[in-house]
Structure formats: structure tokens, C-alpha cells
Amino acid sequence: MSCYKGKYADELIANATYIGTPGKGILAADESTGTIGKRLSSINVENVESNRRALRELLFCTPGCLQYLSGVILFEETLYQSTAAGKPFVEVMKEAGVLPGIKVDKGTVELAGTDGETTTQGLDGLAARCAKYYEAGARFAKWRAVLKIGPNEPSQLAINENANGLARYAIICQENGLVPIVEPEILVDGDHDINKCADVTERVLAACYKALNDHKVLLEGTLLKPNMVTPGSDSAKVAPEVIAEYTVRALQRTMPPAVPAVVFLSGGQSEEQATVNLNAMNKLKAKKPWSLSFSFGRALQQSTLKAWGGKDENIKKAQEAFLARCKANSEATLGTYQGGAAFEGAAESLHVKDYKY
Amino acid sequence: MSAFVGKYADELIKNAKYIATPGKGILAADESTGTIGKRLSSINVENVEANRQALRELLFTAPGALAYLSGVILFEETLYQKTSDGKPFVDVLVENNVVPGIKVDKGTVDLAGTNGETTTQGFDSLGARCAEYYKAGARFAKWRAVLKIGVTEPSELSIQQNAQGLARYAIICQENGLVPIVEPEILTDGSHDIKKCAAATETVLAAVYKALNDQHVLLEGTLLKPNMVTPGSDSPKVAAEVIAEYTVTALRRTVPPAVPGIVFLSGGQSEEEATVNLDAMNKLEVLKPWTLSFSFGRALQASTLKTWGGKKENVEKAQAGFLARCKANSDASLGTYGGGSAGGVASESLYVKGYKY
Numbered sequence: 008m009s010c011y012k013g014k015y016a017d018e019l020i021a022n023a024t025y026i027g028t029p030g031k032g033i034l035a036a037d038e039s040t041g042t043i044g045k046r047l048s049s050i051n052v053e054n055v056e057s058n059r060r061a062l063r064e065l066l067f068c069t070p071g072c073l074q075y076l077s078g079v080i081l082f083e084e085t086l087y088q089s090t091a092a093g094k095p096f097v098e099v100m101k102e103a104g105v106l107p108g109i110k111v112d113k114g115t116v117e118l119a120g121t122d123g124e125t126t127t128q129g130l131d132g133l134a135a136r137c138a139k140y141y142e143a144g145a146r147f148a149k150w151r152a153v154l155k156i157g158p159n160e161p162s163q164l165a166i167n168e169n170a171n172g173l174a175r176y177a178i179i180c181q182e183n184g185l186v187p188i189v190e191p192e193i194l195v196d197g198d199h200d201i202n203k204c205a206d207v208t209e210r211v212l213a214a215c216y217k218a219l220n221d222h223k224v225l226l227e228g229t230l231l232k233p234n235m236v237t238p239g240s241d242s243a244k245v246a247p248e249v250i251a252e253y254t255v256r257a258l259q260r261t262m263p264p265a266v267p268a269v270v271f272l273s274g275g276q277s278e279e280q281a282t283v284n285l286n287a288m289n290k291l292k293a294k295k296p297w298s299l300s301f302s303f304g305r306a307l308q309q310s311t312l313k314a315w316g317g318k319d320e321n322i323k324k325a326q327e328a329f330l331a332r333c334k335a336n337s338e339a340t341l342g343t344y345q346g347g348a349a350f351e352g353a354a355e356s357l358h359v360k361d362y363k364y
Numbered sequence: 365m366s367a368f369v370g371k372y373a374d375e376l377i378k379n380a381k382y383i384a385t386p387g388k389g390i391l392a393a394d395e396s397t398g399t400i401g402k403r404l405s406s407i408n409v410e411n412v413e414a415n416r417q418a419l420r421e422l423l424f425t426a427p428g429a430l431a432y433l434s435g436v437i438l439f440e441e442t443l444y445q446k447t448s449d450g451k452p453f454v455d456v457l458v459e460n461n462v463v464p465g466i467k468v469d470k471g472t473v474d475l476a477g478t479n480g481e482t483t484t485q486g487f488d489s490l491g492a493r494c495a496e497y498y499k500a501g502a503r504f505a506k507w508r509a510v511l512k513i514g515v516t517e518p519s520e521l522s523i524q525q526n527a528q529g530l531a532r533y534a535i536i537c538q539e540n541g542l543v544p545i546v547e548p549e550i551l552t553d554g555s556h557d558i559k560k561c562a563a564a565t566e567t568v569l570a571a572v573y574k575a576l577n578d579q580h581v582l583l584e585g586t587l588l589k590p591n592m593v594t595p596g597s598d599s600p601k602v603a604a605e606v607i608a609e610y611t612v613t614a615l616r617r618t619v620p621p622a623v624p625g626i627v628f629l630s631g632g633q634s635e636e637e638a639t640v641n642l643d644a645m646n647k648l649e650v651l652k653p654w655t656l657s658f659s660f661g662r663a664l665q666a667s668t669l670k671t672w673g674g675k676k677e678n679v680e681k682a683q684a685g686f687l688a689r690c691k692a693n694s695d696a697s698l699g700t701y702g703g704g705s706a707g708g709v710a711s712e713s714l715y716v717k718g719y720k721y
Contacts, residue, residue, distance in 0.1 A: 009563035010617070206366040213577035220570035226617050259622040260367065260583050264653050265613075294621045296653040 011225040015184040019228025020267075022106060022146050023186045026230060027268025027298040030337050031077035033188075035272075035304035036063055037110035037149060039082055046308075052317035060088050065315060066308070067096055069326040073103035075337035080108040080149050080188075080302070086140065097144035108147040108188070109140045111176070115153055124165040127152050127172050130179070137183035147186035149232070149302075150176040155194045156207050156239065166214045174218035181225055188270065188302065190232035191215050195274045196360055197239035205236045205253045212261035226265040232272050232302050233258075235284055240275060240358050247280075251287035255295060264296035271299070273306030275358025278332055279346075281306035282339045289342035300340045305357045307332050367582040372541040376585030377624075379503050380543045383463055383587060384625025384655045387694050388434035390545075392629075392661035393420060394467035394506060396439055403665075409674035417445050422672060423665070424453055426683035430460035432694035437465040437506050437545075437659070443497065454501035465504040465545070466497045468533070472510055481522040484509050484529050487536075494540035504543035506589070506659075507533040512551045513564050513596065523571045531575035538582055545627065545659065547589035548572050552631050552715065554596035562593045562610045569618035583622035589629050589659050590615070592641055597632060597715055604637075608644035612652060621653035628656070630663030632715025635689055638663035639696045646699030657697040662714040664689050 026033065038046065043062070044054035052058050063085050067073070079100060086109055089095045097107050111133060115125035127150060137148065152169035154161040169191060177187035191211050193204065212233065219226065236253040238245055258269060273281040281303060288299050301307075310332070315325035338344040383390065395403065400419070401411035409415050420442050424430070436457055443466055446452050457464050468490060472482035484507060494505065509526035511518040526548060534544035548568050550561065569590065576583065593610040595602055615626060630638040638660060645656050658664075667689070672682035695701040 009559070009566045009614075202366075209366040209577065213574055217570055217574040220566065220618070256622070257366070260620050261577065262620060263617050264619075264621060264651055265616040294653045296621050296651045 010223045011178060011181045011228070013182060015181065016225060016228065018184060019181055019186050019225060023228050023230055024267045026077045026106060026147065026186070026270070027300060028077050029298055029340055031075060032301035032303070032336055032340055033078040033080060033108070033270050034066065034076050034307055035080045035149075035302050036066060036085065036308070037080040037082045038304065039110075039114075040084065046312060047317070050312055050316050056084070058317065059084065062312075062315070063088065063096065064090050065322055065325055066311070066329060067099050069329045072330045072333045073100070073105050075333040076105050078106040078108050078147060080110055081145070082110055086143050086145060101144065106146045107144050108149055109145040109185070111136060111140070111148045111180070112150040118164060118168060121162055121165060122157060122160065124155065124160060124162060125153050126165070126168040130172070130175055133176065133179045134183055137180055137185050141184040145185060147188060147230070148180045149188040149190060151190045151192060153192050153194065154207070154211060156197045156199050156203060161193070161207060161211065166211055170211070170214040170218040173215055174222035174224060177219060177224045177229060178222045181228055186228055186230060187224070188230045188232045189215060189219070190272065192272055192274070193234050195234065195237060195240045195358065198241035199239040200242055201236060201238045201245055201249065201253055204238065205257050208234065208236050208257045209260050212257065216261060216263060226263055227267065229266060231262060231266055231269045233269065234274055235271055240360070247284045247287035250284045251291045255288055255291055255293050258297070259294060262297065266297050268298040268300055270302035273301070273303045273357070275356060276306055277354050277356050278306045278309050279354050282332070282335045282344055283346070285336065286339035286342055286344040289340060298340070301336045303336065307336065309355065309357060366580070368535060368538055368580045369582065370539055372538065373582060373585065375541060376538055376543050376582060379463060380585050380587055381624045383434045383504060383543065384657065385434050386655050387698050388432060389658035389660070389693055389697055390435040390437060390465070390627050391423065391433050391664055391690075392437045392506075392659050393423060393442065393665075394437040394439045395661065396467075397441065403669060404674070407669055407673045413441070415674065416441065419669075419672070420445065420453065421447050422679055422682055423668070423686060424456050426686045429683070429687045429690045430457070430462050432690040433462050435463040435465050435504060437467055438502070439467055443500050443502060458501065463503045464501050465506060466502040466542070468493060468497070468505045468537070469507040475522060475525065478519055478522060479514060479517060481512065481517060481519060482510050483522070483525040487532065490533065490536045491540055494537055494542050498541045502542060504545060504587070505537045506545040506547060508547045508549060510549050510551065511564070511568055513554050513556050513560060518550070518564060518568065523568055527568070527571040527575040530572055531579040531581060534576060534581045534586060535579045538585055543585055543587060544581075545587045545589045546572060546576070547629065549629055549631070550591050552591070552594060552597045555598040556596040557599055558593060558595045558602055558606065558610050561595065562614050565591065565593050565614045566617055569614065573618060573620060583620060584624065586623060588619060588623055588626045590626065591631055592628055604640045604644035607641045608648045612645055612648055612650060615654075616650070616652070619654060623654050625655040625657060627659035630658070630660045630714070632713060633663055634713050635663045635666055639689070639692045639701060640703070642693065643696035643699060643701035646697060655697070658693045660693065664693065666714055
């Protein structure tokens with residue numbers, strides 16, 4: 008057979024298509040316990056379960072925000088958590104027409120003999136875990152592969168390993184009813200120009216789609232979560248229209264139309280940058296047979312986190328900030344964002360060199 | 365760099381886009397001397413240069429026909445031939461806004477150790493030959509790779525060899541100003557069903573586009589010439605709508621939107637079948653970010669040839685028949701074919717087992 012045609016095929020296609028609904032996107036709230044700890048400590052909040060739960064409740068229960076989201080990626084702990092009133096987060100989402108997703112990778116490990124390149128682990132027992140997450144209400148999954156740009160990077164080994172890992176993860180997800188988000192993130196670190204980023208992105212994406220084909224993944228039931236094509240973090244910035252042009256072109260050259268949607272990661276971009284760039288892409292007059300949306304973590308939560316500071320009395324203000332960013336990004340997916348949704352911290356770069364989740 | 369952007373880049377993009385103009389397609393008149401000999405002998409015409417010239421003149425000067433063509437593929441001999449009035453064929457084409465193309469491969473050779481699988485030769489001095497053809501007025505090229513379906517075919521070796529060959533040919537063309545038509549033909553021979561053909565087509569096309577990416581081919585300056593996805597020649601036929609669905613699905617899963625147009629080969633299909641199938645694809649209501657048109661040889665010429673029979677007094681009638689097929693396929697490329705341009709011969713299958721050009 009050409010690709011997966013198992014019992015979940017129709018559901019996968021419907022869910023992947025739904026996630027790509029214009030006007031909607033994904034909140035990436037799947038920070039692992041360690042990573043969310045860094046966020047919390049940046050606002051002097053203790054990294055305990057109740058605080059992690061409180062933050063996620065603040066986000067998911069922001070009045071009016073869920074209409075702008077088609078999905079939320081969760082960390083395993085959060086998949087089983089509830090609001091203070093005792094309602095499971097998964098229920099909150101379902102009622103609002105938001106698909107719960109689950110991070111299933113287990114982080115990166117170094118590839119020996121390379122200069123700090125990595126591959127991603129998490130394939131052991133993945134099928135059983137996916138089945139369990141499906142039972143708990145998850146309908147999509149996410150797996151982050153990481154590549155970097157350098158004089159000899161990304162190496163063919165890193166490209167092959169990560170592409171193969173993504174493809175293996177993807178088919179296992181589909182066999183168990185979860186739409187796989189395929190995320191080959193090329194880090195922005197470096198002083199390379201936008202052409203170099205474009206070159207690398209095109210090569211990496213081509214390798215990914217070859218691997219997905221080899222592994223018989225049903226493309227209509229997947230999503231792509233790539234980096235935008237930008238200059239390196241140590242290089243001069245360029246206009247959003249330039250980022251839009253290079254990014255869309257890279258996708259045109261590598262992404263088959265069968266894939267329903269692209270949900271960009273924000274990398275180290277500030278909230279406002281990420282929104283403005285996404286907006287520029289959707290304004291661009293070019294062949295785009297897939298919808299272009301967001302799957303933002305930091306770029307949706309940064310100012311919200313700052314406004315909250317861990318204090319109950321700040322929840323309302325923090326939720327207003329979150330709603331503003333959700334709405335802004337929703338508009339960006341339609342190419343109608345006018346700017347001005349910035350709260351304190353929205354223009355702050357979120358780039359951390361050599362970022363480890 | 366990601367894709368090769370040499371001195372011809374803009375011209376390649378412009379020419380590829382023009383050839384892909386909706387409502388137009390390609391006449392494949394590039395039969396080698398040996399192959400055209402078989403055609404001529406089927407109508408009892410001697411295979412001498414004068415007759416080969418006469419046939420091509422009949423086609424290229426058929427009143428009104430060139431309006432439906434964006435390109436004509438020629439064999440080397442024909443590129444340098446003239447009308448009986450002394451006007452170079454190339455000039456006739458160019459004056460009528462038809463881009464001259466040139467077959468550049470040198471046929472297939474068996475891959476040892478396989479079950480009759482082949483690879484295509486023609487690399488020696490290909491760059492220099494392309495430059496010569498460019499000077500003579502050619503602006504696109506064609507190279508036919510052949511694969512087959514069998515119990516263990518297409519083999520990984522065959523797929524890799526043919527994909528790499530097509531990619532190498534493609535980049536050499538682009539370096540010399542010719543838009544490469546990439547033709548990975550999977551023969552219809554066999555008793556397999558349409559699903560098997562779909563699986564093989566998707567695997568082969570994925571390998572082809574990976575190879576094109578590896579070799580830095582500028583996709584915006586290429587065209588694809590694939591087989592339609594059909595049941596094997598020894599299998600029961602299916603409706604045109606089914607062929608359309610399987611074919612377009614296969615293309616959506618593998619052909620990046622950067623490719624401006626797809627020009628199908630007719631294989632052994634009758635003139636009418638080929639037209640009706642192409643029409644069904646263009647009627648299909650699904651997102652297709654490339655134009656779907658024709659690059660037909662036998663399926664444009666069969667009835668014309670029969671009507672001509674090598675006799676001057678039949679030229680006008682033969683040309684009328686040729687015009688009718690050109691118009692029919694033009695309509696098909698717009699999804700507006702009403703049927704009924706079939707004469708007796710138009711419905712005749714042109715299938716020859718184990719067909720060798």
C-alpha cells in the first residue's frame with residue numbers, strides 16, 4: 008500500500024484539517040517540568056504542581072481565548088490535571104472545540120562525533136503510550152527534532168537521523184489515532200544570513216518528506232511545525248515581507264499539497280515579531296495550498312506570564328494579555344493583523360542562545 | 365545555496381510557467397528515427413528523411429493547431445529540419461508562440477541483476493549538447509526514465525538510479541538554459557490493480573523530488589511528465605473519475621507546489637481515453653497548485669497518421685483530425701471537454717506490451 012489506511016485514517020484527516028482552520032492555531036503549553044520551572048523561576052514562582060496547574064488554568068480558562076485555538080499541546084502531567092473546581096482540562100478544551108495534543112518525545116541526546124548535533128529519543132513503547140493518551144482524550148501529538156546551522160552543520164547524519172526519527176514517530180502516532188505534528192526545528196543561533204537558513208530549511212524539509220513517504224505516513228493526517236526562514240540570531244534583521252517570501256518559497260519547494268497546514272514555531276522571536284511575520288506570510292500573494300498558522304509557546308505566553316507573576320490578583324490582567332495575543336495571532340492567520348496588541352514584554356526578544364527545552 | 369540560480373534562472377521560470385499555460389499542452393513529436401520508422405511502416409510509408417520531414421510538417425503547419433500547444437518536443441534531426449518552403453521548423457513554432465523542445469536522452473539500458481529493469485543513458489557531453497540545442501532555438505528538454513511494476517519491481521536500485529539520473533539531467537539542462545521535463549514513466553504492463561500503481565507512483569515521485577532537491581534543481585523551472593495512475597494493462601478498466609482521483613492524490617502527496625505544471629504522458633491509452641482522463645482530473649474539485657495538461661505523442665497523432673497514410677491528397681483531412689485532437693486536449697486541460705471528437709481510431713488502444721521507444 009502507498010500509505011497508512013488503518014482504522015483511524017478518516018479521523019486523522021478530519022482532525023488535521025480542523026487544526027488548520029483559518030483563524031485558529033495552536034497553543035504550545037507542553038513545557039516539561041524542568042522547562043516550565045525556568046519560566047516560573049523567571050517570575051519568582053516555585054516550581055510545584057499546584058503552580059504549574061494554576062498557570063495552565065489561567066491560560067485555558069481565559070474568557071474568549073479558546074475560540075482562537077484549534078489545539079493545545081500538553082505535557083503528560085497536564086493531560087491529567089483539572090481546574091481548581093475539578094473539571095479536567097481535557098473537558099474544558101473539548102467543550103470549546105479545541106483538540107488536546109500531547110508531547111511524546113523524551114528530549115534530545117547528542118550524536119557522537121558531531122559538533123553538538125542531536126537526535127530525539129522517545130520511540131520505546133511509543134505505541135502503547137499513544138494509545139493511552141488517545142484514551143485520555145488526546146487527538147494529536149508533537150515530537151521536536153532539533154538541527155543547527157554551522158560551518159559543517161547540519162551534517163548528513165543529523166539530517167538523516169532526525170528525519171527518520173520524525174517519520175517513525177509519525178507512523179506510530181497514526182496507528183494509534185493521533186495526528187503527528189512533524190517538527191524539524193532548525194535553531195536560529197548563528198551569524199548566517201537568510202539564504203543559508205533557506206538552503207538548510209529546504210534540505211531538511213525535503214529529507215523529512217522523503218522519510219515520511221518511506222515510512223508510509225498519511226500526509227493528509229499530519230501537520231508540519233517548522234521554523235520560519237530568518238537570518239541567524241547574530242545577523243542583521245530583515246523585514247517581515249522578506250521572511251514571508253523566503254519561508255513560503257521554502258515550503259513551496261518541499262511540502263506536498265496533501266499536508267493540510269503548517270503551524271510555525273516561534274523560536275526565539277518576540278510575541279510581536281512572530282505575529283507580524285505570520286501575518287506577512289498570509290498576506291503574501293503566492294501559491295499556498297496549505298494553511299499557515301501558529302503553534303506558539305513563548306510567543307503566546309510571555310507577557311501573560313509576566314503580568315501574572317504568580318499572584319491571584321493579577322489573573323484577570325494576565326488573561327487579558329493572553330487573549331490579546333491569541334486574537335492577534337488569529338488575525339495573523341488571516342493576514343488581517345494591524346498591530347497594537349502589545350502588552351509589556353511583547354516586543355522582547357525571547358531568544359536564548361543554544362536554547363534547551 | 366538551496367536551488368541553482370544561474371544566469372538562466374528567470375528565463376527557465378518564465379518558460380516553464382508559459383508551457384504550463386492552462387488550455388495549452390505539449391505535442392511529443394520526438395520519436396527517434398527507429399521509432400518513427402515503426403509508425404511509418406504501420407501506414408506503409410518508407411522511413412526516409414523526406415517522409416519524416418513531411419509528417420512533421422503536416423503536424424506543425426496544421427491550421428489552427430498550434431494555438432492549443434505551448435510546446436513541441438523534437439528529435440535532434442527535426443530540430444534542424446525545414447518546411448518544404450525552406451522555413452525552419454523552429455521558426456514556424458516560435459512564430460506561433462510554441463516553445464521548441466528537444467529529446468536529449470539516448471535510450472535505456474538494462475540494469476544487470478534485475479528482472480528487466482533499466483536506466484537511461486545520455487550524460488556524456490550532455491551539457492555541451494544542451495548548449496548547442498539552446499543555440500538552435502530549443503528552450504526545454506525531455507529525458508525519459510522507465511520503471512515497471514512487478515512482484516519485486518520497481519526495485520530500490522531502479523528507483524534510485526532513475527531518480528538520480530533524472531536529477532542529474534535536470535540540473536545540466538538548467539545550467540544550459542533548457543527547462544527540463546522530468547519523466548519517470550511507470551509502464552502500465554501487468555495485472556496489478558490501481559492501488560498498486562498508486563503506491564509505486566508515490567514512491568517513485570517521492571524519490572524523484574528528493575533527488576531533485578539533492579542536486580539543487582530549481583523546481584520553479586521544471587515540469588513533470590508522469591504516467592496517470594491506472595490499473596495494469598491486463599486488469600479491468602476503471603472509470604475516468606477513479607483514475608483522476610488516484611492520480612491527483614498521488615501528485616498531491618509528492619509534487620511540491622513550486623512545480624508550475626504537470627504534463628501527462630499517454631502511455632498506451634487511446635486518444636479518447638487519454639483526453640477523457642485528463643479532463644476528469646481537471647474537473648476534480650480538489651486543490652491542485654500546478655496545472656494539469658498533456659504531453660502526448662501517440663495519443664495526439666494516431667488517427668492523424670492513419671488518415672494521412674503518406675499521401676499528399678490526405679494532408680488536409682489528416683490536419684483537420686490533428687486539430688480536433690489538439691482542441692480536445694486543450695479543453696481537457698481546462699476540464700471543459702464535452703466528448704465526441706473521437707473517430708474510430710481515437711478510441712483504439714495504443715497499448716503495446718513491453719513498449720520500446
